[in-house]
Amino acid sequence: MTLPRFGVWAPVHGSRAAHHDPDEPDDASWARNRALVLEAEALGFDAVLVAQHTVNPYDDARDQLETWTATAALAALTRRIELIAAIKPGLFHPVVLAKMALQIEHISEGRFALNLVNAWNATEFEAAGLPFPEHDARYAYGAEWIGLVSRLMRGERVSHEGRHFRVSGLQLRPADPWRARPRIYLGGESEPARALVAAEGDVWFINGQPLDAVRGLIADAAARPRGDLPPLRFGLSAFVIARETDEEAEAEHARLLALADGDAGLRAASRTRVDPAVVMIRTMAQARAVGTNGGTAAGLVGSYATVAARLAAFHAAGVVLFMLQFQPFEAEMRRCAERVRPLLGARTLPSSAASGIV
Ligand SMILES: Cc1cc2nc3c(=O)[nH]c(=O)nc-3n(C[C@H](O)[C@H](O)[C@H](O)COP(=O)(O)O)c2cc1C
16 A cells, blocks of 8 residues: 655644644744745655635734745745645636646646635635625536636636636646646535535545544545546545653643633634535534644544554545644644654655655
8 A cells, every 4th residue: 555645734824723822923924834844845744735815714913824926936945845725716717726826837847736625714705895605606616617727727728608707719838747737636525515526626635533434524525426537535634743652642632722722712703704504614613623624633642653553544544645733833743754654654755856746
């Protein structure tokens, strides 16, 4: 069996578990993101996910990194790591976005991917005067949108007359010389999310949750028709707390949960912006966990051996990429690279530019 790949979430809106942590200043700056991604690459991480929010989802007075410009810059600075930029279809016209994606594919020499997310933060759209249709209508828009983006990224000459877009005999050059097109991830759990990833995606990102739930989601998605596409692959978001012993890791989890309780006001404000139809939010409300997108609900809390064993179990269930969060991010990311990853089969760093991409 192939080895799993490991990625990190860029701190685009600062800390992932708690925003008032004496060990980690809440820092969403470009300088911090740049340094963190360069270090992740040097440590052997395979991918970075740059989430997309135009304004900070917790508090619009806080900083927020811009995804696509930052990813283009990271593409020029890095050599091996896969760069995954999130995109909410309602924010960009598909022709403009496909052009940007192909440009970053060129800057990175074949290491670019987009993560299609259909958005939950209604306020972000409404404050900008942008339409925010209801949940399933957003997915219908996203389906037409990604169909166009996918064909344009393949270099096809596209003519299209649909409900939302009209394109006449348009093709983008230069095309992708490394592969058919940049990779397409999708994050979202609802029925239309599953249908869309099966029809158009390469990798489905699942929110962190227990192994049995993840097995069920993978079975559901893997059974869906794929047309000409190769089998769907699976990524898992999770927050890792690893220590010498299970007890030490549990104590650290309790400390972070208590710190996160101090953010109750920020989280309550963020909940007022949420579309209640979003399945992800319902999944996450069920667990007492730290981190976003499931976080510690995936159970990656324990001794180095415990965490490695749970990662191996998820991998055996079909997860090929773990998209990880930590706090304090830099120190815990190093610890994971040095203490947990080698237990799953150490890999020497590939030397050529794009060899980390499989
Ligand atoms: C791995 C992952 C990454 C995500 N990244 C973002 C993001 O960058 N911005 C955002 O607004 N939502 C993000 N989301 C949340 C999706 O927008 C959310 O799940 C969406 O509203 C789909 O809803 P659904 O779960 O009802 O299908 C992400 C979800 C996952 C699983």
